[in-house]
Structure formats: structure tokens, C-alpha cells
Amino acid sequence: MKTIFDETLRTQLIERINTLNENSTALWGKMNLYQMLKHCRVYEEMMLGKNQYQRVFLGRLFGKMALKEFTQDDNQIKQKTPTLSQLKVKEKSGDIESERKKWIDLLNEYANPPEHEIVHSFFGKLSYEQVGQLVYKHTDHHLRQFNS
Incomplete structure (x- = not known):
């Protein structure tokens, strides 16, 4: 299973994030x-x-x-999967470069992930493996959404 804890995969995702620019538009969704x-x-x-x-x-x-x-396989997250209300961003504009840098910095933290229990607001308690799989899939999903 693909996971954010795999350094090679994490590096590939970050490279894809760095291809995004102010002209990048969504292939689906409202964001x-x-x-x-x-x-x-x-x-x-x-x-x-x-x-x-x-x-x-x-x-x-x-x-x-x-x-x-x-988490049963490496299938991609489906297009138009609903976003949790807590994670919806209402403001339409802001500092793209700052958000990109913050996101990349957070992804790099998975090289030495925290050892405390994670409780997802929809899925509930997650194992280390589930965190790795979900983060990889979520990141890949949104990069595909923006054709990256």
C-alpha cells in the first residue's frame, strides 16, 4: 500500500505540489x-x-x-468525495506560496511522525498505517484534481 511514510513517494508528492502555479485550475470540484x-x-x-x-x-x-x-487497497479517492465541513475553506484568495510552503513543511514531518493517537473527525481512531495511507491518498487526490 502506498503511504506518506515512504520517503520516495513523499518526495514525488512534494515535486507535484511544486508544479502548481497561479494558473492551475481544478478539473472537478468547487475549490x-x-x-x-x-x-x-x-x-x-x-x-x-x-x-x-x-x-x-x-x-x-x-x-x-x-x-x-x-484503506483496503491503493484505489484513488473518487472525484467529488464530500469535504468535511471543518476542513472547508471559505475565503477565495490568499497567499498561495505561503500555503504551499506550509503544506510541504507539514508533509516533511511524516519523516518523523508523532507517536500519539490520531482521531479523524469522520473515521475515528486511526492506526499508524491508516494515517500513512489516508494522507498519501488525500494528497494524491487533490494533486490529480489540479492536474499535477
Whole structure:
């Protein structure tokens, strides 16, 4: 399974992030480049345990079942998969370069990940392996969204 903990894969993702520019547009979804970069930064902060969000009701009902589906193989996250409300970025513009740098810095933290338990606001408690798989898939999903 592909994981953010694999240094080669992490480096490839960062190289793809660096191909994004102010002319990059989404192939699907409603986010613009700035919103996607900030969304991914906020997601990494959650997955590294820097921010915690309350579990959403639907996650309590279906989170474990959905987690199993997301982590059973290397299939990509489907287009137009809903975004958790806590991770939606409302502002339409901001400093693209700053958000890119923050996101890359957070991805680099997976070289020495924290050892505390991560609780995803939809999926619930995650194992080390699940964190690695979900972060890789989420990053790849949004880079594909912006054709990178």
C-alpha cells in the first residue's frame, strides 16, 4: 500500500505540489488553488495531531465502514468525495506560496511522525498505517484534481 511514510513517494508528492502555479485550475470540484492548498494544510494539521475536531455524527455511524473501504487497497479517492465541513475553506484568495510552503513543511514531518493517537473527525481512531495511507491518498487526490 502506498503511504506518506515512504520517503520516495513523499518526495514525488512534494515535486507535484511544486508544479502548481497561479494558473492551475481544478478539473472537478468547487475549490480554487488557494482553497485546495489551505484545505490540505489544515488536513495535515489534523492528521499530525496539531488540530483536533469533534467527530461528525455520520462518521460515528459510518466512519469505520468507510475507513475500511478507503484503506483496503491503493484505489484513488473518487472525484467529488464530500469535504468535511471543518476542513472547508471559505475565503477565495490568499497567499498561495505561503500555503504551499506550509503544506510541504507539514508533509516533511511524516519523516518523523508523532507517536500519539490520531482521531479523524469522520473515521475515528486511526492506526499508524491508516494515517500513512489516508494522507498519501488525500494528497494524491487533490494533486490529480489540479492536474499535477
